[in-house]
Amino acid sequence: MLRVGVIGVGAMGQHHVRIYSEMEGVELVAISDVDRYRVEEMAEKYGVKAFNDYNELLKEDLDAVSVVVPTTHHKEVTLDAINANTNVLVEKPIADNLKNADTMIEAADKAGVILMVGQIERFNPATTKMKEIIDSGLLGKIVSISTKRVGPYNPRIRDVGIILDLGVHDIDAIAYMYGGDVSEVYAIAGKDIHSKEDHASMMLRFDEEQAGVVNINWLTPHKVRKMEVIGVEGVGYLDYVDQTVTIHDEKWIRDAKVEKAEPLQKELEHFITCVREGKTPLESGSDGKHALKVALAAIESYNSNSIIKID
Template identity: 55%
Template sequence: MLRVGVVGVGMMGQHHARVYSELAKEEKVELVGVADANFERARGIARKFGTIPYADYRELARENLDAVSVAVPTSLHKDVALEFIKGGASVLVEKPIADTIENAKAIIIAAEEMGVTLMVGHIERFNPAVMRLKELISQGELGKLVTISAKRVGPMAARIRDVGIIIDLGVHDIDVISYLFGEPVRTVYARAGNVVHPAGVEDHALITLGFDEGTGIVETNWLTPHKTRTLTVVGTVGIAYLDYIEQNLKLYNSDWVKEAKIRRREPLRNEIEHFLECVEEGKNPIVDGKGGLHALKVALLAQQSARTGEVTEVEV
């Protein structure tokens, strides 16, 4: 039975702890502990899910874990991830993989040297609707892809303090669009700005992603009073409309309209189960360190493009 832990039990991390506790009840893992700099928060989550709280993640790292979820602020990802990797634990690090390219590479290299699994938590890859859409695209239901447009808007989340909207939200759809096209992003052009946030912290953005053949568009903001998470995929023989939240998918062509049969399931549960399977079987995760690095690189270049007003090429 894998010994697991969670570092950072804020808005996202507490859900990691919940899923692990559910798996523990099924005797699939042992939730050894949770760590958070806010010890009262750690203690409350630990009490709720029947585990041990730690104020210092380094103490949890000494508990001989097999795997850990890292859900701390992005600027801390490198230090926390390396602490566990050097102890031989596999790591599921929340997106984005790190705050800089250099720090992301440091995590990837360390995981490779220690021979442990590194997975990046791009959770939308594990949304049942996205998984089904990828299958249908692979089967040729839409023909050759032409454009993929994403809309991810809503009110500001109080938990976000250390990054702008491109890194926090835009990176989701950057990753998904690249995944659906089946190739890395080649060029980036973005417009962004801040309405209610301080200078340098964008709260709205429109990002254009260039591929060898096809274009991706990401619209995202923290200004819309209601949450919307949608994706539109245009192909040469059909079009698909996906709703991330409702987990539904509709396909249209010149002859028919049909709705894909999708078994609703929590994406985070899918993600964590996949991570644990990779740890146990030594498989490469769907979103490995290199995949996470690419999404981060594109997001950072989108920020750069928004500042310079120029189309930026992505080194692959």
């Protein structure tokens, strides 16, 4: 029985709590949050210990912990968990800057614990299916992957702009589909309803003249989460919300068979499996760092109106 905890039980953290509490072979031991009322209410609901100071939670001899706190606190909380010899799943983005990301990755490697980054779209069943289709060669060489991730603004997001909040999802997803890293980025963005950028369009270059295009905003009144994959022998359309994948080629329009499931549940199950078996997670610290590096380069690009190369 693996002993786990959750640090941060806001909107996303509450889902971590719910899923761990239902998971076989896992004991949800304790949760922590600075909001005393919220954490005590959640603890009573799930029959676990409640702490306002997460360092008290880390004394509970845990095997693993989810860190679901604001991005600016990721480094501090993750390092404290690692120092407590605890495996960590930290929500995306991995950190607020590359230096902090490196510190977290190095600490986990030195301690011999797992550091996984919560890039949830990698665990969407539609993503899994599209990746299988691309790798099978059905679409031929892939030349362009574009995404649209738009919807209304959530007031709880205050510490980062849309590129770090939402853009990292698509940067990571496109890199995952290509199986490679971004070599340069150009972004156009602006801020109209937020203190940081609230809409952005990013062009990503990969090897072999392959492109990625990311469109994100907090201005659209309805939620859209989609990907289009263009190959020389066909086109694939993915809907993250509906969890559907449709393939168009010269002869057919076909709907792929997708076994629908909750992406976060798949993500946490993967994390627990990695902890139990000592495996490297699908979204490692270095993967999370790459998505962060490209996102920060995109912010630099729109601020400087220039193409930024990714080394």
